[in-house]
Amino acid sequence: MAAAAGTSRQAGAAPRVGLLYDQRMLKHAPAGKKERETPERLRAIWRKLAAEGVTSRCVGMRAKEAKEKYIASVHGPNHIDLIRNISSKDSSERKNTAEKLDSIYFNKGSSESAFLAAGSVIEVAEKVAAGELSSAIALVRPPGHHAEHSKPMGFCLFNNVAIAANYLLNERPDLGISKILIVDWDVHHGNGTQNMFYNDPRVLFFSVHRYDDGSFYPYEADASHVFIGDETGRGYNINVPWEHAECGDADYVAAWDHVLLPVAEAFDPDIILLSAGFDAALGDDMGNCCITPNGYALLLTKLLGFAKGRIVMALEGGYNPESIANSVCACAKVLLGDKFTLTSPEMQPFESTWRVIQMVRDELKTYWPVLSSKLPENVSLRSTPSYIQIRIVKSSIFGMPALVQTCGNQDSCATSKGDFGLFDCIIGKTNYSFKEVDGMGVSCFGSHDTSPRRGTMWKMLEQFNYTLFQENCLVKDIGEDGKIKSPGSPLICLSEIDSASSQKTLHLEPIKDIWYSTCKTNILYLERRMTSNFNYDLVASLGIPVHSVKLMNSDWEGVEDKMEGKLGAWQGRMISYGPRLILLKSCLSSIPYFMMSMFTIPKDPLHRVEYFMKRLLWQDSGESDK
Incomplete structure (x- = not known):
């Protein structure tokens, strides 16, 4: 099967693709070298786009800070106060605050960068919804999809995509956006975005991610396929939770063809907001997956057939500079309508991929009858890797020596x-x-x-x-x-x-x-x-x-x-x-x-225990959960 880029656009219409990049968002930077979310991510993307001539073909845009009233549509007042004021604190207070949070750092540029990132996604989404742009790419950081209503987490300070979605739905009814499809292809589950729209049938949230039975970040059970929304939003939350590493183009295409695309056609969104994380890309050791730039281009091409091609890409994760740059560049060329053929991946999906897809379809078919049909039979499959089968990675970031497993019995x-x-x-x-x-x-x-x-x-x-x-x-x-x-x-x-x-x-x-x-x-x-x-x-x-x-x-x-x-x-x-x-x-x-x-075990002596974290009582009984 092959798909030609840009087939959804009207004949003769030259795409106007917005490209937002602002160096002020580089000011949010870690103090040390151990962090993965760094300004170099954006620099690498921009260098690649410039070298390929993409920047000159797009409509350049500059970031605007989001107004607090729009951020307040998804985040609580204490959360907003924290992000607004954190950069004015001294370094020790910023460090102490960050250590109480989950995978977060702060510096003098964090507040401005966070407000700019949220405002940038609003800005590009508004212009795409209004028809001023055919599509847009927001190169923003810090990312957003992990940020919850009341707390930043997972490198994310504000939930940029959620803020933009709420803005379109609630602040700009004149734009005619009544149904939004949010596609999150970051390798990590978009927990924050899911929770913000869990009861809202106006937003169809689709997240494909590594789950590994709860052992992959953000380590939450609600990344499972059984979490499908609640109340009037039941059926509008879709999780495709991979069971292991190494998933690649074929696995993602299968999820698109047999879950996302049929539901998207039935949902008929007015606009697509793409939480575009690239940590599932080949070469990114945080995700340990294998999507190629060609694979990302194919996935994006398949989405152009919906919402009249109105797609807003907001950058999320992706921590290998080369991988993220090549992947974003491939996606940008798709949006620009470059005439090249995208072929389906030659490698077959894992056996586990079909199992996951079937579980997802079974969970959702009551709400989306299109998923009731049978999956293809007699397809070629790859064997599922061992539960500890991880590719060799030279961890220069963490500086870890090789570990050879030993066991006496x-x-x-x-x-x-x-x-x-x-x-x-x-x-x-x-x-x-x-x-x-x-x-x-x-x-x-x-x-x-x-x-x-x-x-x-x-x-x-x-x-x-x-x-x-x-x-x-x-x-x-x-x-x-x-x-x-x-x-x-x-x-x-x-x-x-x-x-x-x-x-x-x-x-x-x-x-x-x-x-x-x-x-x-x-x-x-x-x-x-x-x-x-x-x-x-x-x-x-x-x-x-x-x-x-x-x-x-x-x-x-x-x-x-x-x-x-x-x-x-x-x-x-x-x-x-x-x-x-x-x-x-x-x-x-x-x-x-x-x-x-x-x-906390000091390196020397190794056996000395300075810190005892408490015992957790597990009771396997009929008592109700507390």
């Missing part, structure tokens, strides 16, 4: 891996009963970090191991034939948990050089949770400040009522710091529960 590890059915369940309130005990928000006693609780993430042991691999760019074993081999066992397995319990020591060798052991959000104490006694000796041997606790023969149930002194304020609870964490139950009732706590 391969048989036990193999059994452990099989006992936890990661791909047979979704960690979320739809599957399990969670109970949060009183006091989970109490500051962690004994910690150097007194920041407030930032939420809880539930993970099984296998998911935790997967996260260690996919977030830390771990190098896998290389076979004699030179090909990559999947490790034979997970990093943290049942035998190591048993060893920690029996020997009262932590075996940190498997993860000593990775992200979790060098940052303040380190995870590493796992212990069986049985209906047996509280292991006071083990806790004490780790240097955890138990003080005057007298608890030698008590069950975990009600443990907070039996403890004395400071320990009673935090034992039996967990504060989560950072976007990554926390845990854990087998999906098989015959497998024991697990408890995971967090530590």
Whole structure:
């Protein structure tokens, strides 16, 4: 199958493509080199567009700051106050504020950049909706799709696309925009955008992203396909959640052809807002996916048949400068109507891709009958990669040495891996009963970090191991034939948990050089949770400040009522710091529960524990969720 770029436009109509780029948005910059969201992302794109002659063919536009009343349509007053004032604070206060948030940094240019980014997407969307432009590209940063109503997160300060959508729907009825399709092809789920339109049938939100059963950022169950909207918006939220890395052109085209395009035709949008993240691009080690520039061009071409080709591209993620530049350039040429043929990808979709697509269609077919038809049969498929199959990445950004996996008991590890059915369940309130005990928000006693609780993430042991691999760019074993081999066992397995319990020591060798052991959000104490006694000796041997606790023969149930002194304020609870964490139950009732706590582990000595993050009580019962 082939598609010619620009086929949706009226014959003879020369496209007027807006291109917004403003150097003031380069002022938002991290203090160190570890951050991925940097000004170089925009510079690389602009250099490529200029070199290819694209900039001279577009209608150049300059950014305008968004008015607060428009931002207030999606963000709360405290959120707006924070972003407005943060750049006027001193550097230490900015740093302290950022550390309480999820994957956020601030500097003197952050406030201006955030208001400019939001205003820029409004500006280009308004001109496209009014017919002054046929389409537009807003090269903005910071990105926006993770930003929630009341908090920035995931590099995102304001939700730029959501603000623009609300502006068109509620502030400019004269433009005739009553239905908006938001397509989010960033490799991460657009959690903020989803939540802002979850009950709104005027907005069809479509997000295709890595989900990995909840182990991929933003680590939330609502990125699953079962979250389809609520109330009058039910059926208007579509998630296509990939199960693993390496998805490429063929997988995305399949999602377009068998989910997005049929629904888009039935929905018939007036305009398309594209949350254009390019971290699923080939070469981007944050997404570890394989979309080529040709693939992005094909996906965009398929969208031109809707909304009279009125498409607004707003930049989201994408962290490999070369990949993002080439991908944006390919998309720009599509919007400009360049006469070239886009061929469908030669590689076939993964087996898991069809499974995900079928699940999505089954969930939505009540609301979109067009999805009730059968998928193609007898198609060629690629085998789904192992759950820890990640490509080799040289992590110059994090400066991590290669890690060779070790485990003392391969048989036990193999059994452990099989006992936890990661791909047979979704960690979320739809599957399990969670109970949060009183006091989970109490500051962690004994910690150097007194920041407030930032939420809880539930993970099984296998998911935790997967996260260690996919977030830390771990190098896998290389076979004699030179090909990559999947490790034979997970990093943290049942035998190591048993060893920690029996020997009262932590075996940190498997993860000593990775992200979790060098940052303040380190995870590493796992212990069986049985209906047996509280292991006071083990806790004490780790240097955890138990003080005057007298608890030698008590069950975990009600443990907070039996403890004395400071320990009673935090034992039996967990504060989560950072976007990554926390845990854990087998999906098989015959497998024991697990408890995971967090530590800050100084590099030297490695075993010293300075920080005890609280225990999370998991109760598998019929009680309602709290």
